[in-house]
Amino acid sequence: MKKVITSARVTELGDIANRLSELYKKTTALQDDNFLSTHFSELEKQGKAITAAVKRDSVLSKLKEIDSRRDDAVRVLSKLLTGYENIPEQTLKPHGERLAAIFKKYGVGITDENYSSESNLIESLLADFATEEAVASVSALAGVSQALDNLRKEQNVFAEARAEYEKARSEWENQPTATSLRKPLLEIVNKKIIPYLIAMQIADNSKYGSFISAASKIIESVNDVIRGRGKK
Incomplete structure (x- = not known):
């Protein structure tokens, strides 16, 4: 019986823990083994903890991904306005200059701000683009309205995702991280359960062999x- 390769990822260890725990629960012939009962109970607990921790990590990862899309929307707007600001077409150039001046009060640098600051700055930017004078210029320049709509959409999506994250985070306080659970789980499997099963395979293969x-x-x-x- 081989041990788990120690370079296993946290998610892979969680998968092993959950699958082995389910296998043990279905193996009625071994329920009277106190050693296995104790350690599989702990393994099941660790497996569930890793699953929960990975879920927490995925919520944060999702928030970062959505923020990245929001940042891209800011950059698209910036490039579009820069193009119109420098366009040689005189009927469009004044509109481009007017909107570019509004954007420059904020700049692409808002994407480097923390979540709260960036959200507030984007709301302020969108409000500035919604003034009567700005709306006239937005209407005159193809693509700008769509770019602003996209930024609004991504801002709203981020706000929803952040609310979900903040709610979840309040429930995570003092909970272990997935990384901190990795070593203890690996030790339960490789240093306790597997060595014991190897010994039992020799001592009573008729009882333990199938499991x-x-x-x-x-x-x-x-x-x-x-x-x-x-190998990749």
Whole structure:
């Protein structure tokens, strides 16, 4: 029976923990083994904790991704207005200069601000572009209205995602991170459960053999993924 490759990712360890725990719960013949019962109970607990921690990480990752899209919307608007500001067509140039001047009060640098500051600055920017004088120029320049609409959309999406993140974060206080759970889980599997099963395979294969075979396949399926990743 092979041990889990130590370079396994947190998500892969969580997968192993959950699958092994389910396998053990379905193996009625081993429920009277106090050693396995104790350690699989802990393994199940660790697996659920990793699943929850990974979910928390994914919420933050999603927020960063949405913020990146919002930043892109700011940059698109900036490039569009710069083009109109310098356009040689005299019927369009004044409109471009007017809108570019509004944008320059904020600049692309707002994308480097923290979430709260950037959100406030974007709201202020959009309000400036909604004034009567600005709206006339926006209407005169193809693509600007669409760029502003897209920025508004991404701003709203970010606001919703951040509200979800803040709500979740209030529930995460003092919860372990996925990374901090990695080592303890790996030790339960590699240093406790697997050595014990190897010994029991020799001592009472008729009782433990079937479970060990199924558990080995679970571990090997993940090890194959890890080895395949290393070959890329």
